[in-house]
Amino acid sequence: MTHQKRKTLRNWLLFIIAMVVVFFLGLLASSITERKAEAMFVYSPEVEIGDFEPRNAVWGENFPMEYETYKKTSDSSYKSKYNGNSMIDMLEVDPRLVVLWAGYGFSKDYKQGRGHSYAVIDARNTLRTGGPLKDDEGPMPTTCWTCKSPDVPRVMNDGGVAEFYMGKWARLGSEIVNPIGCGDCHDSKTMNLKITRPALVEAFERRGMDINEATHQEMRSLVCAQCHVEYYFNKTIVEGSAYLTFPWDYGTSVEEMEKYYDDIEFKDWTHKVSRAPMLKAQHPGYEVYLTGVHADRGVSCADCHMPYISEGGQKFTDHHIQSPLNNIANSCQVCHREETQKLIDNVYERQDQIIGNRDKLEELIVRAHVEAKFAWDNGATEEQMKDILQGIRHSQWRWDYAAASHGGSFHSPVETSRVVSTGITIAQETRIKLARLLADLGHNQAIPYPDISTKAKAQEFIGMDAEKLKSEKEVFLQTIVPEWVKIAEERENGWSVKYL
Numbered sequence: 001m002t003h004q005k006r007k008t009l010r011n012w013l014l015f016i017i018a019m020v021v022v023f024f025l026g027l028l029a030s031s032i033t034e035r036k037a038e039a040m041f042v043y044s045p046e047v048e049i050g051d052f053e054p055r056n057a058v059w060g061e062n063f064p065m066e067y068e069t070y071k072k073t074s075d076s077s078y079k080s081k082y083n084g085n086s087m088i089d090m091l092e093v094d095p096r097l098v099v100l101w102a103g104y105g106f107s108k109d110y111k112q113g114r115g116h117s118y119a120v121i122d123a124r125n126t127l128r129t130g131g132p133l134k135d136d137e138g139p140m141p142t143t144c145w146t147c148k149s150p151d152v153p154r155v156m157n158d159g160g161v162a163e164f165y166m167g168k169w170a171r172l173g174s175e176i177v178n179p180i181g182c183g184d185c186h187d188s189k190t191m192n193l194k195i196t197r198p199a200l201v202e203a204f205e206r207r208g209m210d211i212n213e214a215t216h217q218e219m220r221s222l223v224c225a226q227c228h229v230e231y232y233f234n235k236t237i238v239e240g241s242a243y244l245t246f247p248w249d250y251g252t253s254v255e256e257m258e259k260y261y262d263d264i265e266f267k268d269w270t271h272k273v274s275r276a277p278m279l280k281a282q283h284p285g286y287e288v289y290l291t292g293v294h295a296d297r298g299v300s301c302a303d304c305h306m307p308y309i310s311e312g313g314q315k316f317t318d319h320h321i322q323s324p325l326n327n328i329a330n331s332c333q334v335c336h337r338e339e340t341q342k343l344i345d346n347v348y349e350r351q352d353q354i355i356g357n358r359d360k361l362e363e364l365i366v367r368a369h370v371e372a373k374f375a376w377d378n379g380a381t382e383e384q385m386k387d388i389l390q391g392i393r394h395s396q397w398r399w400d401y402a403a404a405s406h407g408g409s410f411h412s413p414v415e416t417s418r419v420v421s422t423g424i425t426i427a428q429e430t431r432i433k434l435a436r437l438l439a440d441l442g443h444n445q446a447i448p449y450p451d452i453s454t455k456a457k458a459q460e461f462i463g464m465d466a467e468k469l470k471s472e473k474e475v476f477l478q479t480i481v482p483e484w485v486k487i488a489e490e491r492e493n494g495w496s497v498k499y500l
């Protein structure tokens with residue numbers, strides 16, 4: 001080999017080595033910027049998605065990976081110690097709930113929540129929505145549809161927000177058919193996260209805050225806060241409208257929301273046993289989460305419930321929203337180095353301790369309801385009962401706030417324990433007042449605890465005809481629901497999908 005040839009070869013070798021180094025540096029840089037790039041990913045759309053497209057499958061044409069994982073929310077096989085996605089009849093598991101909610105829909109039927117893809121079916125099936133045979137029949141207002149479907153923003157856009165909240169639930173049965181999905185959380189043009197529910201925007205406005213200023217990380221929780229929150233139906237905003245409203249004007253703590261309700265003397269219902277003016281905590285999941293250490297460190301709902309996953313070399317957001325305990329590796333171990341079992345134990349320890357105390361509170365409140373009834377039956381006056389009924393209202397509100405904020409015992413164990421223990425204090429004080437009143441009325445013996453050992457016995461105790469409710473539901477499911485489905489199919493068949 002001549003000197004010249006050797007030199008050329010060496011130059012080539014140097015060049016190739018340099019190229020390899022540059023290539024790997026490039027890879028490194030790209031993996032670093034990947035997270036950023038995810039926010040403005042590129043894709044070639046297959047179809048044009050309209051502004052209020054409610055059909056998840058249509059979005060799925062453009063985003064198959066997100067859609068395929070979304071579809072897994074129809075899996076109902078996972079059970080953790082207290083949660084998971086299988087359908088558990090909570091009234092059967094804990095018949096005391098029937099007494100706590102006597103006179104309110106939840107005493108008829110209450111099942112553990114399942115995945116988002118069941119939202120519409122479960123709303124039709126629950127005994128709470130009754131068996132309406134006409135549009136203006138049934139126990140529930142239209143407002144109950146608000147957190148169930150991407151058809152909601154569509155119908156609100158077509159007919160107005162206050163109008164959406166008017167009339168009975170059955171009125172929109174043929175309109176609200178697609179379960180919670182893409183259109184609830186995304187802008188169809190940019191795929192940015194989007195708030196589609198006016199109640200959240202309005203709650204921010206009333207507190208002098210602008211939700212449009214939320215950071216990207218906050219949006220990863222706020223999309224969930226459209227539905228996983230405490231709310232009530234405000235009948236004073238627009239005549240004839242059960243206007244969905246979040247009671248956040250003073251703040252989102254248990255006391256601040258209670259003050260809001262007390263100030264306007266709002267009650268969800270009058271208790272059938274004790275006649276107390278009750279509050280039903282709906283599901284203050286977001287509010288409780290805000291008080292926890294993860295929220296404090298900027299960890300969002302999506303970080304745990306929608307972690308990034310990789311499939312076929314592509315990284316994307318897992319849209320199988322579920323209990324993170326079914327997916328510790330992606331959900332927790334991104335940040336925590338502990339073993340899977342250790343992390344599960346951490347969650348269960350917190351849940352065991354809180355649920356143990358919550359259980360005690362529950363029994364105290366059942367007793368208070370029964371004792372209050374006994375007092376009424378023995379001639380107690382409104383004046384004598386006033387404070388006692390307020391005590392029942394406040395203690396049960398705390399119990400429900402802790403029980404209905406699904407995941408709260410983990411999301412914020414300290415706050416949830418505090419709420420339960422203040423509930424216990426109020427319930428005890430109330431029962432002391434009851435004991436004094438009963439003594440005044442000539443009774444100093446313990447009031448017998450009713451036999452509510454099964455759901456059926458508890459429903460009988462509160463005077464509910466469960467069989468009648470079931471047979472009405474059967475008729476409704478067989479006659480009305482198929483009509484709703486047919487009308488919806490005809491409407492959607494009329495919408496053309498534009499392939500690009």
Ligand code: HEC
Nearest residue numbers: 080083084224228285286289294300301304323325406407
């Ligand atoms: C740090 C991780 C983490 C964050 C952040 C988080 N969660 Fe959770 N969440 C959990 C865990 C763990 C559970 C308990 C699951 C179990 O018991 O199976 C849970 C339970 C739940 C449940 C009940 C699940 C079921 O199977 O019934 C819901 C609903 C929920 N979370 C919603 C939210 C919402 C909404 C937010 C934000 C406001 C949020 N979570 C933030 C980890 C998290």
Ligand code: HEC
Nearest residue numbers: 084085113114115118119122147184223224227301305322
């Ligand atoms: C449009 C309203 C709505 C939005 C938005 C929403 N949810 Fe839900 N979520 C529901 C309803 C309703 C259910 C109960 C469905 C059922 O049981 O049929 C539910 C159920 C769940 C469950 C229980 C699933 C299971 O498998 O046990 C979890 C966990 C959950 N949601 C987390 C979230 C998180 C996290 C977000 C935000 C990224 C979110 N949700 C956004 C309404 C909503």
Ligand code: HEC
Nearest residue numbers: 039056059060063066067070181182185220223302316317
């Ligand atoms: C409950 C709210 C919610 C629903 C419902 C939802 N998404 Fe998402 N989606 C999110 C969140 C949160 C992210 C993460 C966004 C971010 O951090 O920028 C996301 C990210 C995405 C992205 C960006 C790429 C990625 O994977 O990170 C696409 C595309 C997407 N979703 C498509 C869909 C489709 C298609 C559906 C319906 C099948 C859907 N989403 C339903 C909340 C939702």
Ligand code: HEC
Nearest residue numbers: 293294297299303304324331332334335336343346347413
């Ligand atoms: C995005 C990062 C992140 C994710 C994801 C995450 N955590 Fe955490 N976690 C934190 C931070 C930060 C703290 C605060 C403690 C600290 O700063 O060391 C914390 C604290 C905790 C604590 C102690 C606080 C307490 O409540 O007593 C537990 C337990 C915990 N995490 C469990 C989990 C579990 C289980 C999951 C998955 C469901 C999870 N974390 C997901 C970042 C995360």
